[in-house]
Amino acid sequence: MNIFESVRVAWGGLVGNKLRSALTMLGVIIGVAAVIALVSIGQGARAMVTEQIQGLGSNLIMVTPRGGAGRLYLQDVADLTSRVPELAAAIPDLTRQFTVKWGTSDYSTTIEGTAPGYEQVRNQNVAEGRFLIQSDIDQRRHVAVVGYKVYTDLFGERDPIGEQILINGSSFTVVGLMEEKGQGLGMNYDDRVIIPISTAQRMMGTNRIATILAQAKSSDQAAPAVARITAIYEKKFPTQNPPNDDAIMVQSQDQILSTVNTATQTMTLMLGGIAGVSLIVGGIGIMNIMLVSVTERTREIGIRKAIGAKRRDILAQFLVESMILSLTGGLIGVLMGVGLGRLGSLINIPSTVSMASIITAFVFSAAVGLFFGIYPAMTAAVLDPIEALRYE
Amino acid sequence: MSPVATPVIELRQVAKIYNPGEAAVNALDHVDLTIEEGEMVAIMGPSGSGKSTMMNVIGMLDRPTSGEYRLLGEDMSRKNDNQLAEERNRRIGFIFQNFNLLSRLTALQNAELPLLYRGVPGPERRETSRKALEAVGLGNRMHHRPSQLSGGESQRVAIARTIATDPAIVLGDEPTGNLDSRSGAEVMAIFQDLNRRGRTVIIVTHDEQIAHHCKRIVRVRDGKLVRDEVVSQPLVASPGTMPFAGAGGGRG
Ligand SMILES: Nc1ncnc2c1ncn2[C@@H]1O[C@H](COP(=O)(O)OP(=O)(O)OP(=O)(O)O)[C@@H](O)[C@H]1O
């Protein structure tokens, strides 16, 4: 008997018990769909985070104190710019949440103190008006550049240029509006007000800065730049090893990217693994039903053997039955998983359906059918014809 | 093969012992039996005398505990399960008291089944089985399932399943046991026709009337052969409405 005949015979067996076959298949369908949907979501999250990190700017290097109150000053920005030739630009950064008032509306947002060069480093330009200039920093001017969300939410899309706003009680003149950039890494780049770093330091009562954002001249220059900056700070704070609160962390965008990628990769694997368990449960369902089916059809097996079916014919019949269950379940599961992934994308859960996850889930479901089908099929194949015929 | 020289079936000191030990049952107690090609034999005996056991050994559904079984001169005790399955498929047609049809399948599909396991391609299989069903007068019941058939019709489907494989030997274990006398006669007519066409036929029966349709009657008691008689004037079953045209599935 060839494989096509086996499939025909097995199909007959399954169709003879439609509801049971469908329910058994459901276990595999859910398992496969869950694997694909969850892996898609994991991969989607990874793609999104990657995109967001890349959206921070290009060839970025972040210099941050390890402890909260690290000794990083405005002077460091100038130092790095002059001592690290691989850098194209470097800007200070100091942020805090404050309430901003305009007229009668008030609004809590992020106040970011920085300096010219921000546009280049952050890869975000002003849409209207102007950005900060060096004299704003030097003279600690009370000028502000507002983000797009502040423009829409606080000003209701009225032209903000020239308006007076109160930030933490002191008055600022809006001189510019940033172009829209969107969200990323848990923050909204549009939900902020940019002011001169010197003004921000005065307002926040500190002479330090939170971060230096530097930009390497090219992606090749990023690694040497990181090495040079690290060397500078190791010399400046020799207690760096082991790291303490003085330690300065120097990280390139690529390093951050690979750290985050490792994390999301682990998350994806975990999600896939959890879903994989449900696929195995589906496989146990197949085994269970196949065992029941073999017992129920003992007489049928006896008849088939009496008229000349060999062990391998019976084995094939039942094994093909469980394979049909798992493969059809797998196929429907793939379609459902892809559908769920799409649905996720529609309701803003990022998801990326990859061919690899589809193939893996499908192959895995076939393996489940084979693995959990083999025992019941063997049980059927080795039945003694006489005893099987006598079975009531 | 030379049919005159080699008996179709040869049992030599065949024993079948169930539950060896304390409660051992000698279902077959060193039986010697030779059946030549073209014979039509009835096996009779009281309940529990070992008739079914003997048929199962002859039909290779069961192996004897000891002794030698030769089918067409070949020693079957040396064959493995797969080879026995093949021998069953090629040489033996088994008819059971309770028909043993697959309830899910139509008459035609049931009749096709042995040819499926023989590896006969679909179209040829269907053609052969169709002819076999027509031969037993069921040309108009091809697509009925066993639940839609009478007992006599079901048994004729089982016979068609046998005919389709063109077996050398037809075995019937109480083939008329579940049938009324009319259906029983129809079945016997088919058996006689098969025998006339050269097949060796062996049936188990409790019915003297049925047995006297055969050319020879073997009587069994307690697993032993107790009498072996020739029927001088076998009864002829009226073929009734059945014009029987043999269908060939290709022997060997
Ligand atoms: N699987 C078995 N296990 C134990 N004993 C068995 C088994 N099969 C048959 N026997 C015994 O072997 C003996 C012969 O049984 P068998 O079925 O051959 O009788 P039979 O002549 O066909 O009887 P009947 O006319 O009632 O069908 C009986 O005593 C029976 O109880």
Ligand SMILES: [Mg+2]
């Ligand atoms: Mg019996």
